[in-house]
Amino acid sequence: xxxxxxxxxxxxxxxxxxxxxxxxxxxxxxxxxxxxxxxxxxxxxxxxxxxxxxxxxxxxxxxxxxxxxxxxxxxxxxxxxxxxxxxxxxxxxxxxxxxxxxxxxxxxxxxxx
Numbered sequence: 001x002x003x004x005x006x007x008x009x010x011x012x013x014x015x016x017x018x019x020x021x022x023x024x025x026x027x028x029x030x031x032x033x034x035x036x037x038x039x040x041x042x043x044x045x046x047x048x049x050x051x052x053x054x055x056x057x058x059x060x061x062x063x064x065x066x067x068x069x070x071x072x073x074x075x076x077x078x079x080x081x082x083x084x085x086x087x088x089x090x091x092x093x094x095x096x097x098x099x100x101x102x103x104x105x106x107x108x109x110x111x112x113x
Contacts, residue, residue, distance in 0.1 A: 011035075011062055014073060015073075030060065030094075031094045032061045034064075034077070035047075040068060086104070092113065
């Protein structure tokens with residue numbers, strides 16, 4: 001992938017509390033990855049890129065939350081899963097529970113179970 005090429009990674013954006021409810025319901029059928037991304041942070045952009053450059057993801061359903069635009073949704077996620085907010089941050093969700101969370105330089109496919 002070139003530096004300025006748009007990612008072809010298949011993210012589903014969470015942009016509303018309804019999207020978050022749908023996300024929670026889907027977690028009972030699938031393991032989900034939620035990437036909490038700050039569009040103002042270079043470390044967050046690098047971590048997002050580490051997820052996007054892999055051709056085969058371990059998790060089929062990957063969701064993206066823009067923390068700058070949707071901070072109130074991030075606050076709700078922190079409350080639901082009882083995981084302290086960090087940015088960037090990946091939460092792995094299954095059956096309505098956070099089963100793993102990673103932040104900053106930990107975020108890469110080799111660390112995701």
